[in-house]
Amino acid sequence: SDVGLWRAFQIAFLLMSIEGVSNGHEPDREVVDLIWFPTGGGKTEAYLAVMAFYMFHQRLLMQDSDNTPKRDGTNVLMRYTLRMLTTQQFQRAASLICAMEFLRRNPTQHGMGEIPGKRFSLGLWIGSAASPNDVAQAKTDVGKFRQGHIQGNPLILTECPWCKAEIGRYKANTPPRGVRQNQWNNMRTRGISDVNAEGPLLHCTDGRCAFGLENWEHWIPVEVIDERIYKHPPSLVIATADKFAMIAYRPDAGAIFGRNTVNNEKCQTHVPPGLIIQDELHLISGPLGTMYALYEGIFERLCSYRINARWIKPKLIASTATIRGAADQVKSLYARDQMQLFPSPGLKMGDSFFGKYARDARGKLLPGRLYLGIHANDYGSVLTTQVRAFSSALFRPYAFDANSRDPWWTLLTFYNSIRELAGAKTLFDSDIRSRLKFLFNRENYPVDNRRNIPRVEELTSRLSQTEIVDMMDRLSIRYDTDPGRVIDACLASSIIEVGVDIDRLSLMGVVGQPKTTAQYIQVTGRVGRRWWERPGLIIMIYNPSKSRDRSHYEQFHSYHRRLYERVEPTSVTPFALSAIQRALPGALIAWARQHGTANVQNLAVYENEIDAAHDLLQDRCQIIQNTADMARSLQELTRVRDELKAKWRLNPQMWEHFPH
16 A cells, blocks of 8 residues: 655655744755646645644744744645646645644544644635635535535535545435325435524534434534634635635635734734645746736735744745746745756656656556547548547547556547537547447447447536536546446546546546647646556647647657747736736725724725735835836835825725625
C-alpha cells in the first residue's frame, strides 16, 4: 500500500516553508514560493502539508501570551479560478480537515498534547450558483432535493470525506413498512439533518464513523452555506477569485479576515489568514489577472496585522505546471520582488534531483503520453474525421481482455467552444454509432456481443455545481467494478483544463488546436496520470480549413518535443488606465465596508476610509508600475477616487446597492 508515503519534493517543500509560515518576522515571509512541477506530480499534497502545519502551529501559539487576537479563526485561504478545480480540491482538503479534527478530538493519538481552540473546519465560498447563500435558501434546496426535484446534493458533498460512506437520497421510491409517505418525503436524504438554530448540516451516514453522530461536536467539519461561514469562520476557506469582491456587499464577510462588529465598530478579533494558496497561477493573467491584482492590494492588507508597529503580511504560495515569465507576473499580482521557484532546475534536463525522466532497468525511457496527430485534408469536413477516429478509438478496447479495458473504455474529448461541442454531440448520437455498427460487422462480431455507447455525457459550464460533482463521481467508476455504469464518452469544454484528476482515464481526443500551449498541456494532462502503469493516448484532430491547425500539424514533431518551452508568457497590468476606471471603485468600497464604524449613509466616515484605501493602492502602484506609466496611473487613481466621492455627495441613495 502507498498510504502514508511522500515524494521527496513534497517533504523538501514542507521543510523549506516552515520558517516563513511559522515566523512572520523572517525574510522568507516576503518571498512568494512557486511550485513548478508537471501535471500529476503531486503539487497539491505539497501545499496541503504546509497548510496543516500552519493551522496546527497557530493553535499551539494560543497558549502563548503575545497579546494578539485569537488564532482559531480562518488561518488559510485557497483561491481558484474555475469551479471544476475548486470542486476537486475541496474534496481533497475535506479529507485533510477531517484528519486534523480527528487528532484534535483525540489528543492521545499524537504526541502534541491537547490542541486548544475550536474545531478545525473547511468552508467552500463560491456563490449561490454552486452553494446556498443563506440558511433559508439551503432549507429550500434540501427540501427540493428530498422530493427529487434536484438531482445533486445542494450541500455539495456526496460522500463522507473520512470513511467514504454515501451522502444523498435513498434510491427507493416507496417508504419502508410502518413509515407514512409524508414522513418518508421528509427523511429521504442520508447525511443531511436540519437543526433549527443552525440550518441543514452534514454528518456521515455510518454511525460507526467519527463524524457519524448527530451532535454538534461530531458533524462533518465542512461549511458550504455563506451565512454559516460568516457566523463560524472555518480554519480553511476555499473560494473562487471573484468571490472575494463580495466583501464590498457583505460586511459580515469580514469575519473571514478576523474582522467582526463589536459595539457597532469593526475591529480585529482574530488573527487574519496568514497563508494564501493560489493554485494554477498561470490562469491569473489577462483581463482576470488585471482586475484581480488591483483588488489584491486590499486583500493583502486585510490579511495583515501589526506587531510593534510592523505589518506582518501573509505567506504566499502558488503552484502551476505551465508558466513563463513568472517573476514579472508575481510582481504585478502581489507587489513582491522576491519569487522562489521550487524545485530549482537541476544541472541536467532529465534529472533535477526531485524529478527525473522515468527509465526501465536498461536505462531506456518509459512511455508517457503519446500524441497522435490527424490531419485528414481529403475529407470534406472535420466532422467526418471525428466520426472515423473516435469510432475506431471506441471500437478497439472491446477487443481487449476484460481486465485491460478500463483505462481505454472512456473517451474524454475536448472542444474549444460550446458550439463545436454541441455539433459533436449529434455525431455520437448518430454517425459514430452507425460507424461502430459497420466496424463490428466487418470484424464479424455476434449481434448480441457488441458495444453501443449508450452513455455519452457532457461536462461543461452549463452544468450546476451538484451536477459537476455527480459527473466526477461517475467518471471515476471503473469498468472492472461496474461495467453497466461506466461512461462511454465525455464531451468537455475548457472546464476540464485543470482540476480533473481521475487516474483511470488514459484515452483523450482533442478537436482543434487549443488557444495557448499552456492550455494544451493542461488539457492533455487529464489522461495518462498513472504513467508508471500505462501511458496515455491523445488523438489530436486538426481542422484542415484552419491555417493555425495546419501550421501546428506541419510542425508536429518539433512542437511536441519542446512542448514546455513553447509556453507563452502571461500579462497582468493592474494599474493600466482602463483597469483603474473599471475596478478601483469596487476595491475602495471593499476596504471602506470592512472599516466603517457608522451607518452606511454617513458619508464622512467612508470618505476617510476611501482616502486610506487610495493611499494604500498608490503605494502599491509605485512598486508595480514602471517609471514611464507611473505618473499617469497615479493621476488616474486620484481622479477616479475624487469622482467616486463626488457621486456620493450628489446621490447618497447609491448606497442602497450595498446592503448591511
